[in-house]
């Protein structure tokens with residue numbers, strides 16, 4: 001599904017990614033952990049097509065296509081979804097309006113007709129219920145005045161409606177209370193399927209006890225310095241990142 | 251330049267669709283302004299002597315006045331002698347019905363999306379169309395007459411209801427009010443007149459469409475709306491002009507009078523030609539609009555969407571004279587390229603328990619300058635007066651400007667005022683977020699701008715809201731839910 005080869009990238013003069021290689025197969029869940037500033041959000045952003053970064057080396061192939069030449073909206077329409085670490089507010093644009101516009105843009109791209117208004121409303125209402133959000137959130141401005149946790153749940157709502165094939169979750173668990181974490185994890189688990197893959201950026205093992213990853217990677221200074229099974233996350237939780245650095249220096 | 255910036259630019263650089271010219275034979279006065287010209291206008295309109303006397307007095311006053319220079323506007327001095335003050339499509343006699351109106355005119359309005367034939371009209375909107383200097387057709391006359399509503403061209407009203415004209419003309423905006431108001435009073439050639447008698451709720455939206463066609467002419471129209479006790483009217487005004495390289499002057503006056511418990515809702519979508527990217531051509535729009543809440547519990551509400559004109563100088567205002575009267579101002583002013591807009595409102599609180607609301611949304615793009623200028627004045631004795639002002643600016647791109655000048659004058663200690671102001675840019679984060687959800691950058695900008703203007707758009711009558719949003723290149727928000 002996704003193949004990242006020796007990816008190097010910079011922002012201005014600052015080199016951030018220093019050769020990342022990663023293979024993700026359909027249905028897999030990959031967790032990416034790593035210290036602050038190691039490049040996790042940068043990797044997520046580059047996959048989603050955000051401007052401001054220069055790829056200096058390497059390639060990214062998504063479902064057989066060169067991802068790096070695609071516009072951000074094309075990537076989105078082709079099934080890449082980024083749940084933002086810091087979701088932005090768009091005052092005055094109702095949540096439901098954005099959702100419908102996004103869904104229709106994606107449907108149009110795939111040669112489908114616009115979604116029927118009643119069907120859409122039903123779909124949205126069922127999803128919002130499962131995320132334990134109040135219906136009134138649909139009619140409020142996108143993230144306008146939402147609490148941190150509500151913003152994160154709103155990202156998952158969008159993901160559930162748009163049904164992407166590659167979901168990148170950038171610290172979706174940060175700022176969630178224990179109940180909300182469980183709800184978000186249930187939301188993600190409900191979306192797991194043999195054809196859908198996940199990249200989950202997180203600092204905490206807690207999320208991974210709800211959403212069991214196939215692989216855990218540790219990113220440090222723009223490189224994947226260690227990969228392993230779910231037990232790696234537990235080890236990190238117990239020992240921090242220091243021991244990896246130390247083992248690197250050997 | 252980033253892809254999204256490029257998209258923003260495309261959006262800004264949309265072509266002006268109403269920019270065509272209609273080829274008509276016209277009766278046009280030679281350029282120049284003097285007493286003879288004013289007499290000629292009055293004579294062509296076959297006006298009673300009181301009108302000529304009023305015009306001449308206004309002209310005398312105008313001669314002693316000078317153009318206001320306090321606005322944040324920069325333009326070449328206007329040569330008032332190079333303008334023609336009267337141009338009318340040539341007809342042998344005034345048309346008595348729509349069938350007698352020149353088909354070319356009807357065609358023009360059709361192109362603009364204003365079909366004049368009653369059967370073609372969307373139900374419920376009566377239209378008065380003003381082409382250059384004269385009013386060409388008023389639809390739905392009979393239905394309105396049944397309700398007791400008078401809706402006709404100003405020139406017609408001068409003949410059919412001289413007593414109302416004499417009583418109310420200039421009673422809200424006297425010719426001496428300002429330079430452009432005096433000029434208008436001297437040379438205005440037509441406009442619309444509305445009278446809603448006591449207790450009548452006008453059965454349909456009333457609408458005027460202003461069109462400048464002839465070159466080198468100014469358009470000076472006057473609108474007078476009188477709402478008697480317990481009456482209600484909603485009035486819409488739209489404007490377009492051909493694309494021409496030279497500037498054209500538009501100096502209109504609108505007077506609204508609301509008596510006890512009367513309500514007037516006045517909405518404008520102004521899309522005069524704004525000039526090209528380099529700032530060549532475009533309409534100079536100097537307009538005085540004022541409403542007088544003369545009665546108790548009267549309410550006047552101005553809603554405007556200003557997207558056109560090279561220069562906009564316009565401050566729709568309310569005089570809250572009657573106790574418990576209410577004034578509202580909702581405005582979206584969009585300026586791009588080299589457009590300059592200096593617009594805002596004045597709320598003058600005189601009566602007790604008067605209330606005013608000001609919501610202003612300024613959007614600047616390109617190299618445009620957008621200024622909000624608002625005055626809230628609470629006079630002694632205006633017990634418990636309330637004002638809420640919110641003015642927000644949105645900047646698209648790095649080369650435009652937004653300015654806010656609130657003037658507040660409080661002479662009454664029980665008054666309560668609230669003021670909020672924000673300036674925002676469409677952020678890369680917002681754009682990227684929308685694109686990441688599958689929207690094109692262009693749709694994203696439209697959506698964000700639309701969201702920014704929502705508070706104002708929801709005040710517009712449905713039809714107009716659609717037009718306003720289309721003008722911003724936006725598909726209708728809120729079509730779900």
Ligand SMILES: Nc1ncnc2c1ncn2[C@@H]1O[C@H](COP(=O)(O)OP(=O)(O)OP(=O)(O)O)[C@@H](O)[C@H]1O
Nearest residue numbers: 011012014016035036037038039040041042043052
């Ligand atoms: N546009 C930019 N210009 C300059 N430096 C940048 C830019 N974007 C990111 N960086 C730097 O790159 C490094 C990686 O940032 P990134 O946001 O990817 O880290 P992260 O792993 O997501 O950290 P966190 O865990 O704190 O979210 C940081 O040192 C950051 O300051």
Ligand SMILES: [Mg+2]
Nearest residue numbers: 040041042085
């Ligand atoms: Mg991060």
